[in-house]
Amino acid sequence: MKSSWYREPWAWLVFILPFTAVVAGITTYIIANTNPDSLVLGDYYKKGKSINLEVSKVKTAQKLGMRFALQLKDNQLVIKPTGIEKVFPLLNVTFFHPTLEEKDFYLALTPDGNGYFRHHFDEEVVGKWKLTLTSFEGDWKIQDTITLPQDNFIDLIPDPTKAQ
Template identity: 75%
Template sequence: MKTSWYREPWAWFVFILPFTAVVAGIVTFIIANTNPDTLVVGDYYKKGKAINLELGKIKQAQKLGMSFGLKLVDDQLIIRPTGIEKEFPLLNVNFYHPTLADRDFSLVLTPDGNG
């Protein structure tokens, strides 16, 4: 007795494999388009030149003997100057996320009673 093709388990097995590959490809395409990668910068040359400016700032801070100690206590970041004679009225601090530029932020910090 001959059975219909849709009652054969091997027929479904043969159809399911390519179908899952197509669905996985479509899902991968949707994920790739909704979450674009921000690692590649269009103006990479300008960014490269800006790195040299940042290194200049680091060298200038080293010349002035500027260094700071960081301590994290109960979700609070404590920044203390170490090895610096004079106090700074304010400090500009930039926080950069390694891959998501929209999570970058800057703070202007002033010393409290403890310096």
Template identity: 75%
Template sequence: MKTSWYKEPWAWFVFILPATAVVAGIATYFIANHNPDPLVVGDYYKKGKAINLEVSKVKLAQKLGMRFALKLVNNELVIKPTGIDKVFPVLNLNFYHPTLAERDFYLALTADGNGYFRHTFDEPVKGKWRLTITPFENHWKIQNTITLPQSEFIDIIPNVREAN
């Protein structure tokens, strides 16, 4: 006696495998198109030229002897110049999160009476960050990868390898 095809378990097994592949393909398509990778650069040539310009800014910072020390304790950020005896009207600080672009932030700090640059955060800042320090004129640049918070001062020095 013959049984109907839909009563055979092997028939369902054969149909479910391709159906699963189709559903997974559709899901992958929607994930790829609705959550694009923000780290991909569209115009890589212009980006490469900009990297060369950034490297020259880091080399200028090295030549000028620019150095800073950074500390973050109890949500208070303190940055003090340690390289040259020069007064900076404004320091631009960019904090870049390694994976989440929406967590990036920017600070423009002026010096206090001691020549230190200070900022108090409303919420704790923790984890690994790529820090960029530039002057108001933006002619030199220091970029380092740091981990926050820091209870002791850490050196922030120009490093060409960090600029890439």
């Protein structure tokens, strides 16, 4: 007496394994196309040329002796020039989140009477950030990776190895 094919466990094993692979492949395809990675760049050549330009801006900041100290305490950001006699009319500050592009933000800060640049955040800013400081003219740049909040002042100095 012959039994039906669907009563044999080996038949199910032969069908289930390829079926599982097909379902996993379709699922992977759907996930990859509905959640594109915003950090991947399409034009690497242009990005490479812009990195060289950014390195020259950091080297300019080094030559000019640009140094700042940053503190973020109780949602109050304070950036003060250290060892610089020059007065800046405006400081461009950009915060880049390491993984989520929609969290990036930009501040244009003017100095107070002491020459400090201040900003009060309505919401708490926490975590790891890539911070970029540039002049109003954009002729120099300081870039560093910081963790916020910072109760004590941390130094921000130009370092060409951190320029990107």
